[in-house]
Structures are given as C-alpha cells and as structure tokens.
Amino acid sequence: MLSSNPKIWNTLNRFFSKIYLLYLILFFSACTTTYKNLPKTEYPEKDIRVIPFSLPQSEKTIIYKADITFYKNNFGGLLVIKKIEDKNYRIVLTTQFGLKIFDFELNHSKLNVVFCIDQLNKKMIIKTFEEDFNLLLLQQNFDYLFVINNTELKQKIWQLNSGKINTFYIQNNESASIDIISKRKRNSEKISVGLRSYKNDLPGEIKLEHHNIKLKINLKLLQ
C-alpha cells in the first residue's frame, strides 16, 4: 500500500533516514567526548588488518546497488568493487543498462580515473570520491593507529590519526563488526558512514554522508 503512493513513501523514507542520521550524530557526539578520558593503546605495526572490517580484504567481486544524491542530482546503478592486489582496487559504477558512469582505480590511496562521464569528471568531485573510497576500503594514509575500549558503551574503537584528521572505525561488541565509520577534522565531523545487515562478512547496507557538502551514497549489497 505504501509503495503504491510514492509521495508518502518518499516522505517516510526521508523522515526515517533523518532520524537515523540524527541518531548517528547524537550517538557519535556523545561518544567522542568520552573518548578523551578512555585509555588508548597504540599499534606500532600500523597494520589495518587488526580492524575487523573485511570489505577491503575480500578477494571476490563485490557488487552493490548504488544510489547517489549529489545536491539535486540523483544517479545510481551497479557499483562493482574488485581488489586487484594489495592496495589496488578497481571501482566501477554502471547504469542498469550497463553503460559506465565511472571507472576508477584506487592505487595506494590515489584515485586514478580510467573513465568518467563529463558531468562528474571535475577535480573536486574526483577528490571527494577518492576520500570516500579510501574511507570505505580503509586505504587512507595515517601516522598512528590506536585502539580504544569503551566498556561503558560496549564498543571497540579503532582510531587512525594523521595530524588534524581522525578516522574512527567503531564496533559494537554485540555485532562483532564495524557499524560506524566517522572522519573528523579537528572536532567537526566531515563524513559519517553507517554499516548494517552484514552478510558473509560484508556490510549489506552502507549509508555514507558528507556534512560539509550535500552528498549521500547509499549502497545495498547484491553479490
């Protein structure tokens, strides 16, 4: 019944995603203030594989249904992620009809454009995708890697620090997987990611949102 009325459906959808976002923000701002007083342990090896997040490690072809909203534009299709070798990924977005929207190579945290439709092939947009995929595939460069145990909230938090930039990968103990990713510059949140419904170690749903630009990426796992 709901789906037969797109307006109501859209409004409800927007309402719930706002609530979810609000929850993320409140939840996170509540956490960060607590972090400062919690004991931190540094991993001297700087090996990201200590973080229980297998999306970057998977050797198989991963396909997500993607829905991207950039200001007033909405586009999407199938997002294909393939690990070619260590620190080297191919990331392709095609429309349902198969036509490519972009084809990127993420190599040692640098995004190279193999193909991109003209409308998106702008320096600022490419930089943004670089940041997003580095975050999702845990490829960003960092100087220090810490682990924080938040016993009160039953969370384990991995913190990647590089100067003013802090990225947190947060695991709720009950779920045994990364549920939230947050990238912060000084104390303000730049990007937040919610990850849910894990299937075979891969997040079934990913909601990525930028806070300084109007960009949202929603992904649903297909394969």
Added chain:
Amino acid sequence: MIKNIFLVVILQIALLHTNAQDKGFKPVDDITGLKNKLNELTANSQTIQSDFVQEKHLSFLSENIISKGKFAFKNPNLLRWEYAEPINYIIVFNNKNILISDDGKISSFDTQSNKMFSEINNMMVGTIQGSLFNDSERFSVKYYESDKQYLLDLEPKMAEMKSMLKTIKIFIDKTDNSVASIKMIESSDDYTKIDFINRKLNQPIIDDNFRLK
C-alpha cells in the same frame, strides 16, 4: 617507393579492418535491398515482447555481470524495460514520459526536459526495432551478414555519445528479421551485450503495461 609504402599502409589498414569484423560476417552487397527489408520490418512490428539476458563485460573481471528481465514494445512509442535480476528495476517510456520503478520506489521524468533520457529513449526504441540505422545524423553504419544473421555496425558521430560508446552492433536473425542481440562496445573495449530470447512479434499487449502504479 612512396607509392609502395602507401600500398603497405593501406593493406595493413584493410587487414586490421577485417580482423575487427565479427567472425563469419562479410559485407552486405545489396545494402539498399537490406534497408528496404528492415524498413518494412519496422513498419510491420506493431508489438514486440521478449525476455533478455544482459552481460556486462569488464576487462578486470574474470566473469561477466549478468542481469535478466523482459521487455515489451508497442508501436510507435511505448516501451517497458524490466529487470528482475539482480535487482527489480523497471523503466517505462510512455510517449513523452519516463517512469522508473526502483525497488518499488516510483519516479517520473519528462523526456522533453531531460535530454539524456530522450536520447536513451530514441536509442532503445531504435535498437529494438532495428531502425537506428536510418539515423544518419547520429551514426555511420556498416552492413554485414552471415548465413544466419545480419549485423548492423553503428558508429556514433556525436561527440557526447562517442565519448561513451565506440560502436553499437545490432544482430538481426534472417529467419524472422527480428533483433536477436545488441552489443554496445565502449572505447576501452568493455562491452554490454543483450540477447533477446523467446521473442514474440505482433501479439496483443494491453496499455496498462506501460503505466506504473
């Protein structure tokens, strides 16, 4: 000497060209005859219904990505293209309107206001009917044939389309003169191939199929 070099270059180009041509296909001698036949077919196909299997080839993957679904076309401008796998996605071209159902979420567009959609619409209808070869403004066309099929090789002329596609190949079965498959090849040689199976020509379709609720 220079003449000889020219000859060698021309021969090489000719060789390259034959290599690029699909196996078992040779150029059609009577192009006018074929065009007439195809025009007649376009005029006579009031409705087309078919299942399809879409294969996306990406050079860095060992396996192609497969999508499946069905489509229905009613002359002159009603088209329903429905994916059942890997996701539910329906796109309907109803004269000037485009309706999309994405996982049950319905949105509509106006082809007049959206140039890209209107291009897609023309292309889809044109490929399915096989009539795209008449669009000499947008494509330069080469005609080939094998024992069983005709092959129309369409090279986009417009810069915008050229940047996305190197060529569109339309394979037409000689038995019933209907489009059996299309292959859209990108400049990187990655391609999308769509095979049409269980094709039904001129069977009645009710207009409700071209609405989304």
